[in-house]
Amino acid sequence: MINVTKAQEWLKIFAQKIDENADKLSQLDEPIGDADHGNNMNRGMQAVVESFDKENDPDLSTVFRDTAMALISKVGGASGPLYGTAFLEMSKKAKETSDLGELLQTALEGIEKRGNSKPGQKTLIDVWDPVVKAVKNNSLDEKTIDAAVESTKSMLATIGRASYLGDRSIGHIDPGAASSGVLFKSMIEAGIK
Amino acid sequence: MKKIINNPHDVVPEMIDGMVRSYPQIVNLINNTYAVVRSDQESMKGKVGVISGGGSGHEPTHAGFVGKGMLSAAVAGQVFTSPTPDQIYEAIKAVDQGNGVFMIVKNYSGDVMNFDMAKDLADADGIKVKSIVVDDDIAVENSLYTQGRRGVAGTLFMHKCIGAAADQGASLDELESLAKEILPHINTIAVALSAATVPEVGKPGFTLAEDEIEFGVGIHSEPGYKKEKMMSSKELVSELIGKLDNSLHLESNKQYAMLVNGMGATPLMEQFIFTKDTLDKLGEKNITPAFMKVGNLMTSIDMAGISLTLFELADKKWLDYLNYPVKTIAWS
Numbered sequence: 001m002i003n004v005t006k007a008q009e010w011l012k013i014f015a016q017k018i019d020e021n022a023d024k025l026s027q028l029d030e031p032i033g034d035a036d037h038g039n040n041m042n043r044g045m046q047a048v049v050e051s052f053d054k055e056n057d058p059d060l061s062t063v064f065r066d067t068a069m070a071l072i073s074k075v076g077g078a079s080g081p082l083y084g085t086a087f088l089e090m091s092k093k094a095k096e097t098s099d100l101g102e103l104l105q106t107a108l109e110g111i112e113k114r115g116n117s118k119p120g121q122k123t124l125i126d127v128w129d130p131v132v133k134a135v136k137n138n139s140l141d142e143k144t145i146d147a148a149v150e151s152t153k154s155m156l157a158t159i160g161r162a163s164y165l166g167d168r169s170i171g172h173i174d175p176g177a178a179s180s181g182v183l184f185k186s187m188i189e190a191g192i193k
Numbered sequence: 194m195k196k197i198i199n200n201p202h203d204v205v206p207e208m209i210d211g212m213v214r215s216y217p218q219i220v221n222l223i224n225n226t227y228a229v230v231r232s233d234q235e236s237m238k239g240k241v242g243v244i245s246g247g248g249s250g251h252e253p254t255h256a257g258f259v260g261k262g263m264l265s266a267a268v269a270g271q272v273f274t275s276p277t278p279d280q281i282y283e284a285i286k287a288v289d290q291g292n293g294v295f296m297i298v299k300n301y302s303g304d305v306m307n308f309d310m311a312k313d314l315a316d317a318d319g320i321k322v323k324s325i326v327v328d329d330d331i332a333v334e335n336s337l338y339t340q341g342r343r344g345v346a347g348t349l350f351m352h353k354c355i356g357a358a359a360d361q362g363a364s365l366d367e368l369e370s371l372a373k374e375i376l377p378h379i380n381t382i383a384v385a386l387s388a389a390t391v392p393e394v395g396k397p398g399f400t401l402a403e404d405e406i407e408f409g410v411g412i413h414s415e416p417g418y419k420k421e422k423m424m425s426s427k428e429l430v431s432e433l434i435g436k437l438d439n440s441l442h443l444e445s446n447k448q449y450a451m452l453v454n455g456m457g458a459t460p461l462m463e464q465f466i467f468t469k470d471t472l473d474k475l476g477e478k479n480i481t482p483a484f485m486k487v488g489n490l491m492t493s494i495d496m497a498g499i500s501l502t503l504f505e506l507a508d509k510k511w512l513d514y515l516n517y518p519v520k521t522i523a524w525s
Binding site: 069161 | 301303415
């Protein structure tokens with residue numbers, strides 16, 4: 001289960017970790033993208049945290065909506081709409097339920113639809129998919145997350161800008177998968193399961 | 194990196210500011226955005242709005258093609274990064290006259306997703322929006338591992354035809370059918386002599402040896418299909434026309450429009466030599482293009498190189514659209 005306080009704590013921890021890891025994430029992006037994933041995510045998450053200060057007594061749906069809008073308007077590229085869609089879908093779903101598994105499931109479906117993508121294509125979905133399954137089985141831990149991030153290294157990118165590299169995309173961790181790994185580790189740290 | 198800029202973070206807003214202040218009779222800034230809209234809003238009355246946009250660094254694309262007869266508005270993202278949906282949505286609102294808005298999007302995943310989200314926002318507010326995703330770059334068409342062809346310089350022919358049809362009063366549905374009909378007939382292929390330097394990165398996106406070139410690059414210095422030793426203009430033309438012939442099946446009884454596009458650092462002198470060689474090569478097949486354009490139109494900052502677009506004019510009306518008068522900064 002998730003509530004407003006825990007959700008905000010989760011996203012604040014995520015923002016902090018993204019700030020610390022921005023250079024590392026951008027470096028991951030260098031061989032297969034255009035070396036700006038860390039900076040883009042950092043700009044977005046700083047805006048997310050600022051948005052929390054502007055709301056008085058928000059509900060869970062509002063927290064997720066503000067998160068989505070900040071990410072959509074600040075991140076750009078492909079990551080902005082993908083993360084933005086995830087939180088927008090959670091915002092809609094949060095009006096009916098606060099069950100974490102259901103919220104994340106609807107977010108994952110939104111990402112798949114927005115990106116016209118599925119697991120195995122070397123994207124953030126390769127982290128979201130196993131994490132959502134683990135949350136539903138009550139078995140999410142850091143090891144599951146690390147393994148999911150690592151699994152993208154040997155994959156061939158078949159979608160997004162990395163796909164233009166063909167075989168040359170193999171051997172690099174997907175930057176979106178890496179930032180999603182940070183997102184879910186922050187969730188565990190905030191005590192959300 | 195040597196560039197005439199101030200802070201690398203400020204290049205996009207400062208560029209747009211300079212542009213709208215240079216040509217206030219043609220474009221205005223949409224408040225709180227990096228988007229520009231036609232100054233002559235009266236003549237848009239009752240017509241479908243046409244918008245386009247994408248990352249910055251491709252100047253004069255896209256703002257240079259905003260004006261009567263072409264785009265109604267254009268949205269600029271950060272350098273080589275798609276604009277965000279809120280900015281695109283502001284442009285949609287600025288040009289909607291109640292008859293809907295048509296978006297021309299280049300096939301890059303970030304662009305496609307951000308324009309899609311903007312469409313969702315507009316749908317929620319009752320504004321009808323339709324779009325075409327342009328994928329004219331034939332360099333990557335045979336790869337198993339891509340999400341299709343990229344959208345590059347041939348997009349300008351789409352801007353021109355759709356803009357002309359919209360100005361003549363075509364409906365949103367008519368523009369959509371026209372765009373779908375035109376799309377497969379526009380093909381582009383490029384060659385790079387050197388890569389672009391993104392101001393915030395500070396170094397070139399890739400390195401080619403002094404005597405090396407890369408065929409089939411995209412407009413952000415993405416890899417192409419092969420590296421070769423530098424060759425003469427005639428040999429470059431042979432390679433590029435060969436690729437276009439494979440894809441479009443060039444025939445003397447068909448009509449074509451041709452676009453020779455400089456990538457930013459290739460002088461017009463070289464572009465005209467390349468154009469002469471292209472016309473000679475097409476002449477061998479008894480083809481004389483019915484419409485021609487040469488210049489730096491879809492650039493890649495300071496990349497040296499050239500792209501060649503051929504557009505098979507399968508319908509006579511398309512040539513009329515290309516010749517339709519416009520008032521923009523960069524298309525005349």
